[in-house]
Amino acid sequence: MTEIENLVRTINDDPDPLHTDVTPSVLGLIEHGLPGARAVLDLLDAPELLTRRRAQRVLEGVVMRRHGWVAGRGYTDPDGERRTRDLLSDNGDYQADAAPEARRRAAERWRRWLESQPD
Numbered sequence: 001m002t003e004i005e006n007l008v009r010t011i012n013d014d015p016d017p018l019h020t021d022v023t024p025s026v027l028g029l030i031e032h033g034l035p036g037a038r039a040v041l042d043l044l045d046a047p048e049l050l051t052r053r054r055a056q057r058v059l060e061g062v063v064m065r066r067h068g069w070v071a072g073r074g075y076t077d078p079d080g081e082r083r084t085r086d087l088l089s090d091n092g093d094y095q096a097d098a099a100p101e102a103r104r105r106a107a108e109r110w111r112r113w114l115e116s117q118p119d
Helices: 003-009 024-031 034-039 041-045 049-066 080-090 100-116
Strands: none
Touching (some): 003 024, 003 034, 024 034, 024 049, 034 049, 041 049, 041 100, 049 080, 080 100
């Protein structure tokens, strides 16, 4: 089993008590960048809301980092936050608590976008 596969398998383990949508695996998948985001695509339609929310956090974290966000510092690129918001919106503004059909449409947009990005 690869590291990314293990992180996906353990995405619900050991949630932060103050931020239940964040787990060590969520943070680890974000660190892997696009491969980590690709790995959670199927979880965007998981039966459990918290699993979907954690997958959403991975996508958001990967996009934020691609646009210059650094933990503890914020965006290093002055335009990074706007570009992050634009990309999230362009890809269907996925929300873990949205209706199933809306989630699936957004997940498909994310799948197409992620497949078009070089690693």
